[in-house]
Structures are given as structure tokens and as C-alpha cells.
Amino acid sequence: MLQDLKGAVRKIIEEKKADLVIGWKQGTLPGTATPLFIETPEEVSELIFDSTCRNNLTSYLTKDKRKLSKDYKKIGVIVKGCDARSVVLYAVENQIKRENVFIIGVPCSGVYEKKKLRSVAGGREILSVRKSGIIVTVKGYDYEISVPEKDVLSDSCIFCRYPDAREYDIFIGEPRKEVEVDGEFSVIEDFAKKSAEERWEYIKAEYSKCIRCYACRNVCPSCYCNECFVDQNSPKWIGKAPETSDSIVFHLIRNIHIAGRCVDCGSCVTACPVDVDLRIMNKKVEKEIKERFNYTAGLDINEKPVMATFCEHENQDFIMS
Amino acid sequence: MCNGYLPIQMRVGNILAENPDKTLKTFDLSFINDKDRDEFRYMPGQFCEFSILGKGESPFGIASSPTEKDILKFTVNRTGSVTREIHYLQQGDIVGIRGPLGNWYPVEKFKGGDVVIIGGGFAFTTLRSLLVYTLEHRKDYGKITVIYGARNPDLLIYKEELNEWDKRSDLSLHLTIDRSVEGWTKHCGFVPSITKEVAPDPASWAVVCGPPVMIKFTLPVLKGLGFADDKIYTSLERRMKCGIGKCGRCGIGSKYVCIDGPVFSFEELKKIPEAF
């Protein structure tokens, strides 16, 4: 598949179907890939695609005040299923012109979560991560541990319904249809069964770890505001100090802002340097949106954004009750 | 141990609205503690961090000269959240001041020479300090020339003093506005072109303060007249927080505007690509 991908990207560059293609190349750490910006056919040789390709590359289309979109007329981007939904989201929200983005879909079987790999290694340094069939082997200086692949897959991937891009210009291989998953929100449902005190203690413990580095916000493809509410001082919405109450409010507000727009790519979880459980809030909001509005972000390029559209038939019992 | 982060208390005295819009106000502050007053020694060009506790701090050039005893004068343009609070101040209110911070105009070097002061808009604050200082020490300096311009007459600050200075024979004052306005009898034109007209002697020391675009166009005029880079000084501005060279915010190149500046010669600025 990789050879076909390289061939396709080379052709896209040579035929000027895109001026820049964003993909991944081998990172400098084991089990890690890093973004690759391809402008010439020669640079294509470094391209890879495997389960280390965690980053959602589409965020580069809107970051830094859409700088890339200004510097390059047509940008190609290699996408997994979740990433492709971000591009659809951008088109729906008028952040890009669909014809200026060349979407290259690739078949995704899930990406490895850094935290889980570290857990397998028991906190020891990892020297290599290798996959053989459905077994992943994590190796260090004085250990070698093999686990079933699903033990190190990102939580977003385990319950992923849309592994392959549904909106694309070309797809390398055969795209799968929607995958049936069970228990997508089971973590949230189990959490809801706990008492209010238990839930509050958990949230407090997790979010007290937050150091407000804003890595989650900066890697998130849905967070592209030129001025984030965090940086405003009139009014000052939250204090800047990493106090638990302010940190919780930051994440709550961010989750409300990405309600109905999160594609569960897992970039935030990967980026967090202190392993805050971000999905507990994220997934809850996603569940609410699904149940109230039967909506999942980024599936249909012709749809309107769920939180920005009024529909008369909407459930309004929260007003009436 | 001395704590550079603690402000001293000052009382707000006279407040003068410099323009009809009241977006520019000049505040005279007096010391509450005698000890603070006695220890506060500053030179023209230095600045202070002006605190409204609970709202924040902003840096302002000291507009008063050290020869004007017992008060500190600041002219504040209402732009952001802190300056808006400053503009709400009434006489008698208490504010915080940290300072004096930064370096100052090299008045010792200027001694015996001619001095040309070129200012634009409300950047004239520290230039006022310099001008009053040199006038108080008149014998130490040769010719003093002042070229000061603003978009329109309302935006010139220290208007009463400008009138007084205009009457003096030991100083040459050139006021200008961008476009002519009825009743205006002085120069008309941007500061760089008036500087060219006035054509000060290139052996003089020049101090230029104003918006970056004004400096950008005044500098070639001075160079064209024969000024050397190490005879031209300016005062830079950057976003600041600590004011004592720690927090990294006001860095330009390897220099910090709060401790290596704000006064820099063009000889020094040439070497810093981020300066403009």
C-alpha cells in the first residue's frame, strides 16, 4: 500500500494537482511519526503510513491564521477516517474551499496510543515498537513484551465507526463502509453510574494535573479561532494560574465550543504532556449531541453545523420542563 | 531583600485632559511616603510600571524631569484594559508605581553639544523630560532644536508648555501637523519632511521618538543630512511585564527593552534584526 501511496503522491506533485502535500514520515522517537511537508517528488521517498501516524494533519490547513492556505493555492493532505471528517468540517464551516484541498484517503486500522505503549513498557524507555499480525512487541534495553494490538490502540480507534475517509479525491486501496461498534459510549455510561461525589473526585483529580500548556487546544483541528477565549482579558473568562477550578472551566468551555465538531481523532489525548483524561468530558458531549440531535461531525459535506443551526423540530423539553 | 516586584504607593494629583476626546490624559503623581520620595532618583528617558491593583500594570515613560521635584508625570493614551482603568482615576486616588526602570538618554554625552529633539504624537512624553532637563541645565548644552508633530493640533500634548517654549529665545521650536487646519499658523507636513527643512547640524545629538513609521522615515532624512548612527538615539516600546529583565517578554534580539533600553542608539539597533 505504501508504494501505491508514494506513487500517487508523486503523481499529484508532478501533475501539480497540489502545490504541497502533507503526510507523515518516520519520527525521531520509536513508535512515533512526524508531519512531512512535501513540495517536490524527491521528498516523497520519506513518506510512511502505519499505526504510528497519530497526528491529525488537517489542522495545518487552519492553524496560524490559515497561513498555509495563503501560501499554497492547493494543498493535498493524507487522511485517516477521522482526519477526513475534519476537512469536511472545515468545508461546512467555510474555513477552506473544498476545491483547494486534495484529500488523499488511506485505509486506517487504528493508531497506537503513546500512554498505552509506555504502560506496557512499565515506564521504562522504549527502543522499538514492532507489529506482526495482530501482535505488537515493545522492546527496551532489557525487556521485550508482546501484547495484542488492541491493548495499545488509542481509545478513539477501538470504538471508531469511520476508519476510512468518506470524502476524498483519491483513496489508496478499498475504503471500508461504516463499521458497527458496540459500547462506543460505555466508558461514559459506566461513569454516569457512579455517585456524584465519586465523579467529582475523579474530575478534580484528573484536571488538577492540567498545566494549561494548551497543547490539547493547539493540536485540535476544531480549535482554530484567531483569538481564543483564554487569551481575552476584557472580560477575563478564567484566571491564568493552573488552579483546578479554572482548569476545569477551561476544559468545559473548550468542550462546549467543540460540541458537535469534535471528530474524536485523539490528537488532544496524545498531545497532553501530563496524561489528563480528556475524553471523559469530550465523549460525554459527543454522546449528548448524538442523542439529542442524531448528529456526528464531519460526515456530510452538505450538512449545516449542528450547533449553529435552528430546526423547529428540535427537542425543546429543556425549555418546557 | 529589595523586592523589585512591589510597587510603591503614589497619590493622583492633577489630571489634565490633553485632547477634547479625552483619550490622552496627563497625571501628576505625588509620593505618599517620604522615604520613597527621597530614594526615587531618575533620569530623562526612564520609565515606570504603573499599577492599578487588581487590573494590571502598564509601562509609561516618565514625562517629568528629575529637576521637577516631588512629582512624577505620566501621559497615558487610553488603549486597553489597564489604560482604561487609569483613565477612570480621580484626584486623590492611590496607585502603584515601580521604578525607575530602564536606562536613560545619555545627557552626560550630550553636554557641550547641540541637541535635536524629534517627536511624534504622544511619544513626546520622555522627550518632555529630556527637554525640561536640558533647559534647567541650559548652560551645559549648545543649540536646542525641537521638532514635534502630530496628526492634528488636538493630538499635540503639553500645549500650554509648548506655547511657553515657543516664546523662549534659547530654543528653536518647530511644531507641525500632518494636514493644514484652519487657524494653524505653524508648519504643515510630516515630521520627516519638516526635519529635512529645518536641516539640523549633523554634529548634533538627535533623539527621535514616535510611532515606528515616523522613525522609519525620519532616520533616512537624518542620515541624508550627515548624522552618524551613534549620534541618533531613540526609545523603543515593547509589551512588558516584569520590567526587570526576567520574564522575557520585551526581548528584542539578545537585549531586553526594560533593562538594556528603552533608550538605544541606532548604532546598537542596527545589530538587532527584530528591532523594527
Added chain:
Amino acid sequence: MLKIKKENINTMIEMLMKDFLVYAPVKDGVRTAFKAISSPDEISLGSVKSEKSPKEIFFPQSEVLFEYSKDSVTVPEKNEKPYLLWGVRNCDVKSIRMLDKVFGNAHQSPDNSMFKDPYWKQRYDSSVIFNFACNQPLTTCFCNWFGGDPFDETGSDVFFIETETDFLFKGVSEKGIALLNKSGLKEDAGDDNAVQKIREEAQARMQPASDITPLFEKLSKIWDAPVWTKVASKCVNCGACAFICPTCHCFDVSDEGKNGKGRRVRLWDACMFPIFTCEASGHNPRGNSTQRVKQRVMHKFNYFMDNYGIHLCTGCGRCIAVCPVNFDIREVIKEILKYEIKDKVTADV
């Protein structure tokens, strides 16, 4: 070196805890962090260095500068025992010494007491740092680029090594030597061979160093070069690297108050954040990502050397481990060293 059997180390630490507030690496989930310990059992020296650096012991992420009310301004009192940092790797020791140059002083007017940060000095001046040798450097460690070494003891007060059965201690600074003299540990020269073996194994694990001697000069010459756009392209400006870095020290000062009472707080900040240099008028000298990445690299490898004669980096590698997009500073340095200056690139800095 002074020797103590591993099973007796807790006694030594308990003795130290009488006079000092001891900070040591402690397990924090899968990660390790420096925390104040209440018992030696909490210590987890481990083979992997702590993910967050110990700079927050002297320079907390959030520090109250003063509290104010209508009538007064008060600085919070600190009544703590002097700090003892146990198990600090040499890269972090050197970083702390570097930060003292900034907080304890200013690169101009070193005698002006207004430039001494009292919050830092109060914690730092009385502190003692126990430097732990790195028996198992990581692949991300590049202290050797800056003249460092897994067994370097420069800057420490006490240097100690873990062997299979013992801990071996050596006083390095006057303070450290005096402290060890009081400890009652016995001198034992018999372990030199064992130590040498561990040292050689550790050094063999280090990745080969790049020669960075030309880096300062090179950076002075390439301000406008297109290499910056290439280098900066993948950075998402999140600030994780700056927060995790033991030498990064930029901070914000923020007032929090209501109804005439409140406090002024100092908080970590990062030059990577978009509004770091944004002025009230809206003008932002570093408005785009490339400018900010350039600032970070220039500050670390050019400006700091200009002012203090050393790079603002000790090669600890934490930024490489934490970056969400695998922005690797080693690759950036190599890219810059490799870049050939074309004729009319820029004016010399």
C-alpha cells in the same frame, strides 16, 4: 567516595529530612515527578528521568507576588526548612544554575539589587542539590552536545551514584562537602572499578554528539534565511516544550482581584503562544508561527550565549519526548548547521 548500603539509604534520607525539606522523584502514575516527600519510601529514582523538570521547586508555575487590600500590600511569608533536592540529573542541575543567572541577577548591572528576584533567592540560596549519576541515559539525552556527560558532577553540591549494592557519595561544593562530613558515612575507595564499569556502560549508551561550536555564529547570520520556514513548519505553538523545559523561564504577571482585594500572581508563560508579544494597539511583532519558533531557537542558542556565554539548553531531551508533532531540536540544530548561506541572505546580526 563515601559508601552506604542500599538497604540503609532510608536512614540517611530520614536524617536529612530533619534539617531539610526533601524533594525527590516520586511515581505519578506511569510518570515520575519531583515532589516534597514525607517518607523516603516514596522515592522512585528509577532509570528514566522525571517528565517534568525540577525547576518548579524554585520557580513554581504559579507564585503569589503579593496580596493587596485597600490599605496594604503584603508579600506571602515563607517559613520552610531549606530545600534539599535528591536525585537530580546533571542536566537539571546545570539548568537550575543557569536560571540563577537570570533570577539572581541581570545581564546588565549585576550589582543592582532590584534585579535580584527575592522569591527565587529565598528558596535557592539555602538549597542543596544532590546530583544523581545517569547509569542509563535515554536515546533522547543529548547533554554531550553541550559538554555534558552521564557522570558529570559540575554544578552539584553532592554527587552520588547507584551501584548494584550501594550508593556512593562525593561532596562537590563546599556546602556539599560540609553536609557529607556531618553524615557519618565511611570513606571506601574499593569501588572504583565497579564505578568505572557503570560509567563506561552509560557513556556507551549516549548517542554521538554533534559539534555545535559553529552554531552561535551561524545563527547570527541567518535571520532572514528560508531555512526558518522549513524548520518551523510543523510546530503548532502549543507551549508544552516551554513548560516542560528546565531552562525556559518566561513568565506572565497577572492581577486577580475583586472589590478592592486580591493578589498579583506570576505564572509560567511561553514565547510560543501567539499573544506573547501582542501589544495593546493590536500590533504583534511575532504574529506568525515561524517568528515564534525562530525566537525560541535564537534565545536558546544565540541570545543567551551573547549575554551569559552559555547556551540556554542542557540537552535533557524532554522537549523531544513531549512534543505532539515530534519537533526535534537536535534535527533543527543539524538543519541549521547544514544550511549553506547564499550570498545575499541577510545583514549580519
